Amino acid sequence: MNYRPSTSESNDEPLDGEQENAGGAEEQANLPSIDFSTFVLSLSHSALVNMGDAPSPVDGRRDENLPMARQTIDLLALLELKTNGNLTGEEERVLQQALYDLRLRYVEVSREK
Numbered sequence: 253m254n255y256r257p258s259t260s261e262s263n264d265e266p267l268d269g270e271q272e273n274a275g276g277a278e279e280q281a282n283l284p285s286i287d288f289s290t291f292v293l294s295l296s297h298s299a300l301v302n303m304g305d306a307p308s309p310v311d312g313r314r315d316e317n318l319p320m321a322r323q324t325i326d327l328l329a330l331l332e333l334k335t336n337g338n339l340t341g342e343e344e345r346v347l348q349q350a351l352y353d354l355r356l357r358y359v360e361v362s363r364e365k
Contacts, residue, residue, distance in 0.1 A: 321358060
């Protein structure tokens with residue numbers, strides 16, 4: 253089931269015209285909660301995949317795509333800039349730590365080339 257983005261976490265309404273299938277509730281229960289920290293961690297994992305540090309979820313291979321990794325890191329930096337003053341302490345720490353770790357790893361991977 254797809255959900256509209258909302259400012260209230262409790263307002264998870266299905267998109268118009270969509271119905272839950274029989275396995276939808278079970279699939280939804282296995283997914284992480286949809287929140288800012290999960291979004292940041294998802295983008296972080298994507299950057300790690302593009303740096304070759306994590307296997308691709310598609311084929312399990314570890315391929316490097318440093319321009320894509322850099323773009324994802326830049327996207328996280330943009331999120332940090334645009335959400336300044338609007339995050340909880342925990343969300344801010346997750347974002348700052350992810351950026352620090354990814355930037356450090358990006359420099360290491362770039363120097364290996």
